[in-house]
Amino acid sequence: MGQIVGRNRSLRKLIVIVLVGSGFLSFAQSKNAQSPTFDLVLKNGRIVDGSGSPWYRGDLAIRGDAIVKIAASITESAGRVIDVEGQVIAPGFIDIHTHARSGIFQVPTAENYVRQGVTTLIEGPDGSSPVPLKPFFDRLEALPKSVNIGSFIGQGAVRAAVIGNANRQPTAEELEKMRALVEQGMKDGAFGLSSGLFYVPGTFTPTDEVIDLARVAGRFGGIYISHMRDEAAGILESVKETIAIGERGGLPTQVTHHKIIGPANWGKSADTLRLIDEARARGVDATIDQYPYTASSTSIQAALLPAWAQEGGRTEIQNRLKDPATRAKIKTETIRIIKNERGGGDPKNIVIAGCGWDKSLAGKNLADVARLRGTEPTIENAAEAALWIVENGGCSGIFHAINETDLERILRHPATMIGSDGEIPIFGQAHPHPRSYGTFARVLAVYVRERRTISLEEAVRKMSSFPAQRLGLQDRGVLRPGMRADIAVFDPARVRDAATFERPHQYAEGISSVIVNGIVVFERGAMTPSRPGKVLYKRQ
Ligand SMILES: [Zn+2]
Numbered sequence: 001m002g003q004i005v006g007r008n009r010s011l012r013k014l015i016v017i018v019l020v021g022s023g024f025l026s027f028a029q030s031k032n033a034q035s036p037t038f039d040l041v042l043k044n045g046r047i048v049d050g051s052g053s054p055w056y057r058g059d060l061a062i063r064g065d066a067i068v069k070i071a072a073s074i075t076e077s078a079g080r081v082i083d084v085e086g087q088v089i090a091p092g093f094i095d096i097h098t099h100a101r102s103g104i105f106q107v108p109t110a111e112n113y114v115r116q117g118v119t120t121l122i123e124g125p126d127g128s129s130p131v132p133l134k135p136f137f138d139r140l141e142a143l144p145k146s147v148n149i150g151s152f153i154g155q156g157a158v159r160a161a162v163i164g165n166a167n168r169q170p171t172a173e174e175l176e177k178m179r180a181l182v183e184q185g186m187k188d189g190a191f192g193l194s195s196g197l198f199y200v201p202g203t204f205t206p207t208d209e210v211i212d213l214a215r216v217a218g219r220f221g222g223i224y225i226s227h228m229r230d231e232a233a234g235i236l237e238s239v240k241e242t243i244a245i246g247e248r249g250g251l252p253t254q255v256t257h258h259k260i261i262g263p264a265n266w267g268k269s270a271d272t273l274r275l276i277d278e279a280r281a282r283g284v285d286a287t288i289d290q291y292p293y294t295a296s297s298t299s300i301q302a303a304l305l306p307a308w309a310q311e312g313g314r315t316e317i318q319n320r321l322k323d324p325a326t327r328a329k330i331k332t333e334t335i336r337i338i339k340n341e342r343g344g345g346d347p348k349n350i351v352i353a354g355c356g357w358d359k360s361l362a363g364k365n366l367a368d369v370a371r372l373r374g375t376e377p378t379i380e381n382a383a384e385a386a387l388w389i390v391e392n393g394g395c396s397g398i399f400h401a402i403n404e405t406d407l408e409r410i411l412r413h414p415a416t417m418i419g420s421d422g423e424i425p426i427f428g429q430a431h432p433h434p435r436s437y438g439t440f441a442r443v444l445a446v447y448v449r450e451r452r453t454i455s456l457e458e459a460v461r462k463m464s465s466f467p468a469q470r471l472g473l474q475d476r477g478v479l480r481p482g483m484r485a486d487i488a489v490f491d492p493a494r495v496r497d498a499a500t501f502e503r504p505h506q507y508a509e510g511i512s513s514v515i516v517n518g519i520v521v522f523e524r525g526a527m528t529p530s531r532p533g534k535v536l537y538k539r540q
Pocket of ligand 1: 126
């Protein structure tokens with residue numbers, strides 16, 4: 001980076017010398033005098049700068065890809081002036097947990113995110129990333145896109161690449177291979193190591209093995225971010241494990257999409273937050289991210305089958321389901337999970353988000369599916385329906401089993417930032433979780449404006465400077481001269497999420513302009529043709 005800047009500078013010097021030599025200096029000067037001082041000025045804003053400080057009135061000027069001036073009134077010439085008429089000017093939102101990997105290539109505008117004010121997406125969460133990362137980054141570099149994008153390196157993907165989905169410890173040689181893959185990921189520019197210890201094969205990983213790999217990420221300045229082993233009955237043990245991995249691995253650690261699953265566990269956020277506070281008090285750099293919904297989303301198989309039943313590949317799982325004794329054991333566990341965990345005690349709480357093999361199932365709940373199969377919608381029959389779904393190739397699901405009190409308590413915590421856990425859907429296709437369309441707008445509408453759970457400035461901090469600080473993005477996330485010009489302009493009285501669980505394909509409203517690297521990507525209700533998004537790499 002420094003080299004390129006240096007080269008540009010010497011090139012510029014050379015041009016000046018050539019111009020002077022050829023007697024063109026006066027021409028160049030007069031041309032300079034005619035070109036405007038700034039490329040773009042946003043006038044009459046309420047500036048919420050991302051730091052958490054109260055808003056103030058001001059104008060903001062952009063030149064190239066950078067913010068160059070913020071003042072009460074900017075009067076110098078500008079290529080373009082937008083009067084924002086008292087709306088909020090905030091840093092573009094940074095989403096630290098997205099599943100944008102395939103969607104970004106199908107919808108490079110990431111319109112569902114941009115319309116929420118999001119300007120940076122971080123991929124590779126939950127232990128799942130491309131391994132190696134370099135070819136993925138190369139494809140992203142070649143892709144004209146509206147938003148910035150970066151990635152973690154995934155522990156589960158690294159383990160799968162070396163020892164597959166087997167439930168066993170690695171040999172010394174395999175462990176060395178995994179270390180090397182994490183190191184390569186960090187050298188390629190990952191922001192840290194993600195894990196999904198709830199999923200196969202993450203769930204087969206002993207804590208010490210995770211620590212071993214987290215240490216490698218830490219050496220390169222990365223963080224550890226984890227979809228924990230258990231977000232239901234074992235939530236406290238899981239938070240302790242996440243803290244221990246940061247503490248013993250010597251790197252910042254983050255509980256991702258923190259939630260408490262299952263009515264039997266509701267209320268435990270008081271204890272999980274106390275654990276985080278205690279860890280921070282003794283010097284462990286532990287933080288949280290969260291999406292503002294009382295339902296989660298993942299595959300039916302991952303959510304409703306015990307981990308041991310998911311070991312190995314598809315054939316092994318199918319064979320277990322074919323064996324009557326093993327099937328009965330799996331079903332007992334699935335019934336328990338529907339009763340006490342992701343099902344929240346009622347098959348209606350489990351809604352199909354999408355199935356490749358039968359698109360008509362999207363939007364139906366597990367009670368509906370039981371009925372479609374000619375059975376009564378009991379928990380037992382819903383478990384049977386879930387196994388039938390897995391046998392047929394699986395579906396993604398939405399699980400209503402989180403309560404509002406836990407959600408708000410976690411949101412209020414100063415060490416909690418916002419992350420969507422969403423994807424880039426194809427508009428109108430399947431029945432995704434509304435978080436992909438609504439997360440950031442929903443925080444501003446429901447939890448700032450309606451319920452006053454947190455202030456506007458605090459919400460913006462949780463969406464901008466805080467994730468930027470976590471990722472080590474030192475030139476984004478705050479509105480200050482010298483920072484990259486990633487900006488969201490919105491009306492705080494009108495901003496809202498429109499996507500619902502019933503009708504998820506609805507863009508957020510009330511965001512009026514979005515600027516990425518100094519270029520307007522969204523205004524007057526539509527995406528512009530500009531694609532100024534960059535691939536972001538961890539700076540070491
Ligand atoms: Zn997750």
